[in-house]
Amino acid sequence: MTTRPRLLLFALLLLALLSLLLSLTSGTVSTGWRDLLDVSRGDADAVLAQVILELRWPRSAAAFTTGGLLALAGALMQVLLRNPLADPYVLGVSGGAASGALLALLFGLGGLWLQGAAFSGALLSMLLVFGLSHGSGSWTTSRLLLTGVVIASGWGAVIGFLLALSPEQGLRNMVFWLMGDLSYAGLPASGFVILLVGLLAATAMGRSLNILVHGDLTAGALGIAVQPLRRLVYLLASLLTATAVTLAGSIGFVGLIVPHMLRLLGVHDHRLLLPAAVLLGGSLLLIADTLARTLLAPRQLPVGILTAMIGVPLFLLLLHHGRTLHGLDSR
Amino acid sequence: MTLLETQDLEVVIGSTTVCHGLDLAIRAGERWGILGCNGAGKTTLLLTLAGLRPPQSGRIALQQKALSALPRRQIAQLVGILFQEQTDVFPANVLDTVLTGRHPWLGPLQWESDADREKARSALQAVGLADIEQRLVTTLSGGERRRLGIATLLVQDPRLLLLDEPTNHLDVHHQIRTLQLLSGLAADDNRGLLLVMHDLNLAARYCNHFLLLFGDGETTQGSAAAVLTRANLERLYQHPLLPLQGPQGQVWIPQ
Numbered sequence: 001m002t003t004r005p006r007l008l009l010f011a012l013l014l015l016a017l018l019s020l021l022l023s024l025t026s027g028t029v030s031t032g033w034r035d036l037l038d039v040s041r042g043d044a045d046a047v048l049a050q051v052i053l054e055l056r057w058p059r060s061a062a063a064f065t066t067g068g069l070l071a072l073a074g075a076l077m078q079v080l081l082r083n084p085l086a087d088p089y090v091l092g093v094s095g096g097a098a099s100g101a102l103l104a105l106l107f108g109l110g111g112l113w114l115q116g117a118a119f120s121g122a123l124l125s126m127l128l129v130f131g132l133s134h135g136s137g138s139w140t141t142s143r144l145l146l147t148g149v150v151i152a153s154g155w156g157a158v159i160g161f162l163l164a165l166s167p168e169q170g171l172r173n174m175v176f177w178l179m180g181d182l183s184y185a186g187l188p189a190s191g192f193v194i195l196l197v198g199l200l201a202a203t204a205m206g207r208s209l210n211i212l213v214h215g216d217l218t219a220g221a222l223g224i225a226v227q228p229l230r231r232l233v234y235l236l237a238s239l240l241t242a243t244a245v246t247l248a249g250s251i252g253f254v255g256l257i258v259p260h261m262l263r264l265l266g267v268h269d270h271r272l273l274l275p276a277a278v279l280l281g282g283s284l285l286l287i288a289d290t291l292a293r294t295l296l297a298p299r300q301l302p303v304g305i306l307t308a309m310i311g312v313p314l315f316l317l318l319l320h321h322g323r324t325l326h327g328l329d330s331r
Numbered sequence: 332m333t334l335l336e337t338q339d340l341e342v343v344i345g346s347t348t349v350c351h352g353l354d355l356a357i358r359a360g361e362r363w364g365i366l367g368c369n370g371a372g373k374t375t376l377l378l379t380l381a382g383l384r385p386p387q388s389g390r391i392a393l394q395q396k397a398l399s400a401l402p403r404r405q406i407a408q409l410v411g412i413l414f415q416e417q418t419d420v421f422p423a424n425v426l427d428t429v430l431t432g433r434h435p436w437l438g439p440l441q442w443e444s445d446a447d448r449e450k451a452r453s454a455l456q457a458v459g460l461a462d463i464e465q466r467l468v469t470t471l472s473g474g475e476r477r478r479l480g481i482a483t484l485l486v487q488d489p490r491l492l493l494l495d496e497p498t499n500h501l502d503v504h505h506q507i508r509t510l511q512l513l514s515g516l517a518a519d520d521n522r523g524l525l526l527v528m529h530d531l532n533l534a535a536r537y538c539n540h541f542l543l544l545f546g547d548g549e550t551t552q553g554s555a556a557a558v559l560t561r562a563n564l565e566r567l568y569q570h571p572l573l574p575l576q577g578p579q580g581q582v583w584i585p586q
Binding site for chain 2: 078082083084204207208210211213214215217218220221222223224225226263268269271
């Protein structure tokens, strides 16, 4: 690694720490970094300590983890589909995970069952998108996006159906969660472990992923066992998406924006792109969630609304200009 | 040494039988040309020989080892292939793209070394792209992209090189330069070459063995002198051809 990549990772690490600091010190009870120090030493007053340790810290950790999971899942799906517009939300993978999770909730299942149901939903979506948009040997942007949009709206109907069956008192929470909401997120221990293991595994495959974006035939010719690698990445992307959805509902566009921003910065090597995406995705969602809970305080917004406000215009811009700017395959 | 050997090979794509009962042996230092009309299955045969597509039946061996039993990485150390077209979806710079050729030689977690970068730069030099190593591949012209593909193949350093229309998109100067570079690899370095060519006269000038695919499963093979006859070529292209004596040997003019 040369100096510039190291510098980038260092800058992103700094950004992550700063956004964590911002998130921990912002809120109705305003606190400064001195209070954080006091809390960490254990000599702050009890209310303040409770606000920071039991309210803000779990939520901030969940926001960072979710952002990292989504950015990593997005980057991996873009490799699999050879398309910079791929994103778990746009392609309906988040919708599949959300439907699975809602179904589990409806049957009163939680914990591992919930996670498993979300994973199955995500995997089913991936199978559908891959199976249906894989035309005569190549993925075309329009076919891919159409398939994704149709599958996403299909999941929308499933979700509507499940909501109609749900008891009324939980509806508001469910709707918020579906838009992407971190209000009820607890400390994401298992989510963080999955993010870390997923990142290590994906970065270890980084050089192969660099070649896989040149196409299956080229990858095969350069000595990559393409099918096993694809299957692994495919499972990994589904797992990451499902974990993000069980943590915070379906938050859109993080998986799309983050890898794209990094590519614009000239980062193309996945051994660097993937860890950088996790740091940047985590920081972005952390900042977005801080805004979501402070902009209209004491009212809280679902963070998914904020990411969509940034993501939708960017997506449209990409779709419109991307072909010439970034070599989008648009046949 | 025999680099690649097929026994009783049958390759079928769609309703076209590419070859039937093909016994082919490519030895080190030989330069083979594959000729055939459009849709005869030249590309399909090349993919099959590279192990990227299973044959209908028959055996393929690389240096006496069954192709189907070799791991992909080992195949990539023995055989390299240049595809007819290369599409780039994500931008990457020229140097990083050439370096992908080192993939079969690196361990799973290993990074490219300075020696690898050295190899990549000299390959870029050989195809005349040394001064654009930082350009994005998505900004290259068709001919530059073609030469980048050939440089990547040089960096991959295989014993047998399969090239699907290597002179595609190249101007006359670069056609000759590229074919000279490639035939040099066979002559000086004892590598095997297998070129799919559409330009009959360039093929005749740079290949010393030929495989003709007639499009119905029938094939003819052998030395240039034995195979490149007027009767064979007119049957192959279904077009009358006129042989003329040129300064570099015989050339064929379509009538």
